[in-house]
Amino acid sequence: MLLLPLLLAFLPQTLAWGALGHRTVAYLASLSFTPHTTRLTNFLLHGQDISEAALFPDKIRYIPSFAYTRAWHYIDAADSPPHQCGINITRDCAVETGCVVSAIANHTERVGNDSLPLWQRGQSLRFVLHFFGDVHQPLHTEAEDRGGNEYAVVFDGRATNLHSVWDTLIANKHAGLGHDDEELAAWNWALWLHALNQADQPPERVCMRDPAKCALGWAGEANAYVCSYVLAHDVHGRDLGGEYYEGAVPIIEDMVRKAGRRLGAWVNAIFEDISLANLEAMKVLETPSPEMFVQEL
Structure with a gap:
């Protein structure tokens, strides 16, 4: 447990939507929380910033004891872009490992399951916050070239891969991360998207x-963009920081905006019939264990 923070510092930093996108989805969701949802969310997250909580699943997936969670971040559609896109749940979501669709369903149930200890429900809430971002990222719904990870491209003169372009580089450039710190950039972007939603x-x-x-419907919506734009043309080796970037920005905004709006409504629905008093009573009875603290790293 003492070595875990040190280990996290050396883990790969490739995150779905990047940290900026996941933070924005979480902040955007929180702007539509009811006061009751806000209180319960803060309780289960122990007051942790909601955007930081949303990064937890990416921080721990390369730790050997959490390796079983890696397949939960995506669903690999075995389709044929750009000619044909589409998700088949029985074909694309492995029963042995699960996928982002089954993970959203499973962890939604766990957050509201009063037979589970609070730390497990808080951990599942972190997974829900994160996976709503993942399921709305087009290349987290596609098997081609490992979701674009093996598709070499250039972005603003920098060699990279298509997955990283959609995860991180487009969002960072669009939201002005080069001028603000990450949390502030995410908060400002969330405020902008919330105003559009309103x-x-x-x-x-x-x-x-x-x-x-x-969740399957949302994954299919994101996957459709793989054919209509992401892989609509051969972009191998091209610099995607110009015209391609300009065309991708409305898609990024659409997906992040929908992810945050849907997540806000989702968490409100989960907590609608859960009493804060009951959670507080459970906390008094719980015995602290090392596992309770992993989720807050």
Whole structure:
């Protein structure tokens, strides 16, 4: 346990949507929380910044004891872009490992399961916060070239891969991360997207009766962009920091915006029938264990 923070410092930094995107989705969701949801979220996260909590699954997935969580970050559609895109849950979500669709459903249930200890429910809340970002990232719904990880491109003169372009580089350039610190850039972007949601988007309706069906639909929506734009043309070796970037920005905004709006409605629905008093009573009875502190790193 003492070595874990040191180990985290040396882990790979490739994150879905990058840290900026995940922070923005979490902040955007929090702007639509009810006061009740805000209180319960803060309780289960022990007051941790919600955008920091959303980074937890990426921070721990390369630790050997958490290796089983790696497949939860994506669903590998075995389709044929750019000619044909589409997700088949029985084909693309391995029963043995799970995928982002099954992970959203599973951890949604665990957050509201009062038979679980609070630290496990808090950990599952962190997974939910994170996986809503993942399921809305087009290349986290695609098997081609390992979701673009093996697709060599250039971005603003820097050699990289297509997955990193969509995870991090487009969002960072668009949201002005070079001029602000990460949390501030994410908060400002979330405020902008929230204003757009308030102006022209109806309240998101959530199909909580079948979380897997909901998540599958969102994954299919993101996957459609793989054919319509992400791999619509051969971009091998091209610099994507110009015209391609300009065309990608509206897609990034659309997906981050939807992820945050949907996540806000989702967490509100989870906590609607959960009492803060009951959680506080459970906390009094719980015995601290080392596992309780891993989730806050």
